[in-house]
Amino acid sequence: MPASMKTLADWLAHAEQLHPRTIELGLDRVRAVAEKMGLRFACPVITVAGTNGKGSTCAMLESILSHAGYRTAVFTSPHLVHFEERLRLQGASVEADKLIAHFDAVEQARGDITLSYFEFTTLAILACMVAEKPDVAILEVGLGGRLDAVNLIDADCAVITSIDLDHMDYLGPDRESIGFEKAGILRAGRPAIVSDPMPPQSVIDHARTIGADLWRFGHDFNVSGDKQQWGWSGRGRRYSGLAYPALRGANQLINAAGVLAALEALRQQLPITAQAIRTGLAMVELPGRFQIIPGQPTLVLDVAHNTHAVAALAENLDAMGFFPTTHAVFGVMADKDVAPILARIGPLIDRWYFTDLPTPRAAPAADLLARWEGANTRRDALGSVHADPMAALGAAIDQADPADRIVVFGSFFTVGGVLVHGTPRLQAKHLLPGDAGPA
Numbered sequence: 001m002p003a004s005m006k007t008l009a010d011w012l013a014h015a016e017q018l019h020p021r022t023i024e025l026g027l028d029r030v031r032a033v034a035e036k037m038g039l040r041f042a043c044p045v046i047t048v049a050g051t052n053g054k055g056s057t058c059a060m061l062e063s064i065l066s067h068a069g070y071r072t073a074v075f076t077s078p079h080l081v082h083f084e085e086r087l088r089l090q091g092a093s094v095e096a097d098k099l100i101a102h103f104d105a106v107e108q109a110r111g112d113i114t115l116s117y118f119e120f121t122t123l124a125i126l127a128c129m130v131a132e133k134p135d136v137a138i139l140e141v142g143l144g145g146r147l148d149a150v151n152l153i154d155a156d157c158a159v160i161t162s163i164d165l166d167h168m169d170y171l172g173p174d175r176e177s178i179g180f181e182k183a184g185i186l187r188a189g190r191p192a193i194v195s196d197p198m199p200p201q202s203v204i205d206h207a208r209t210i211g212a213d214l215w216r217f218g219h220d221f222n223v224s225g226d227k228q229q230w231g232w233s234g235r236g237r238r239y240s241g242l243a244y245p246a247l248r249g250a251n252q253l254i255n256a257a258g259v260l261a262a263l264e265a266l267r268q269q270l271p272i273t274a275q276a277i278r279t280g281l282a283m284v285e286l287p288g289r290f291q292i293i294p295g296q297p298t299l300v301l302d303v304a305h306n307t308h309a310v311a312a313l314a315e316n317l318d319a320m321g322f323f324p325t326t327h328a329v330f331g332v333m334a335d336k337d338v339a340p341i342l343a344r345i346g347p348l349i350d351r352w353y354f355t356d357l358p359t360p361r362a363a364p365a366a367d368l369l370a371r372w373e374g375a376n377t378r379r380d381a382l383g384s385v386h387a388d389p390m391a392a393l394g395a396a397i398d399q400a401d402p403a404d405r406i407v408v409f410g411s412f413f414t415v416g417g418v419l420v421h422g423t424p425r426l427q428a429k430h431l432l433p434g435d436a437g438p439a
Helices: 008-016 028-037 054-067 096-110 117-132 175-185 201-210 252-265 274-283 307-318 338-348 365-375 389-399 412-417
Strands: 045-049 072-075 087-089 136-140 157-160 191-194 213-216 222-225 230-233 238-242 291-293 298-302 326-331 351-355 382-386 405-410
Touching: 008 096, 008 117, 028 096, 028 117, 045 054, 045 175, 054 072, 054 136, 054 252, 054 274, 072 117, 087 117, 096 117, 157 175, 157 252, 175 201, 191 201, 191 252, 201 213, 213 252, 222 252, 230 252, 238 274, 252 274, 298 307, 307 338, 307 405, 326 365, 326 389, 326 412, 338 365, 351 365, 351 389, 365 382, 382 389, 389 405, 389 412, 405 412
Parallel strands: 045 136, 045 157, 072 136, 157 191, 191 213, 298 405, 326 351, 326 405, 351 382
Antiparallel strands: 072 087, 222 230, 230 238, 291 298
């Protein structure tokens, strides 16, 4: 181990400096290093790709499999606050010290091969997962699919969640192009779960071309239900009377349907009980996905950062009921198509608090404010700019009444920025201790 590399922070700083580009798609370099490292899983592996819903799908798989008694290892990205969140072992973030030896192993194996930050850290996390000898590994694919570093692993089952327009500079200009990239995680003869109810034809075509075992929402599995409970039906199996997933939002039922299809497809390798499904869905947790934090005012956290995700957020906010004023803390990367995001959720937002983010890839808050002002048609709406998410949240709290709500959304940096000191519990200035409130 290089003498200067003693902590996880040292290794992350080293990984940041290795490659001139933040993102470089392609598997040749990362596969060459993985082969030198002898990276092989000895357990079933599930990979999850898609534009939205990946993290929720991974969390539901993890929760159900954990409640079925399996030792789980889950890789997700990016993280909200701490890098260690990217690897969960049996439901808990990995300890930083446990990763250091695996970063060193990557460094020794790469020789003169240049790896991006994501590639370097992904190899270290995968090596740590292998060393922990889990019963099942769950891998969230990063940006794309076909050329993403995670795709060097041949998974036993692949799940593709909803597909929409995002990262178009890398993945292509439309859903068909993006769908083809996502479909790159599929493998011949192995289950390919497509939980997007209207997937791009490119996904279906690729699955059939390579001979994957295609499971389609609405064809091979489906859902039904009412306000109290729901049911799932698949190939020869049904579950009824299920409680809705603990993760909030209408879109989570579609994610849960894909999860149950994946578990059904892997039943021979990973048998589970109906009780594990019920408990796992009821107990699942995932910060920052339409996460409602009770308080005065109510706080909502959501990493919605593209048009499709923001549309789902807007629907979920609409379903929450009446709030006198909705305040929004918003920061996002510069490559996002901001206009449709603002147009979709704008009618619901009364006060905007645009925030700078601690990365050069972010859109400046002043630019976001200008974009909003150029398209805003609401005379009663207000906007302001702030140096960081905590400052923006503080400004929103100062302006909010107890019955209002504050929505923090956009980039992982935005939501993570208000979670740095833990989950905020808001108590409006109007309801400080000793304030008895109205008689």
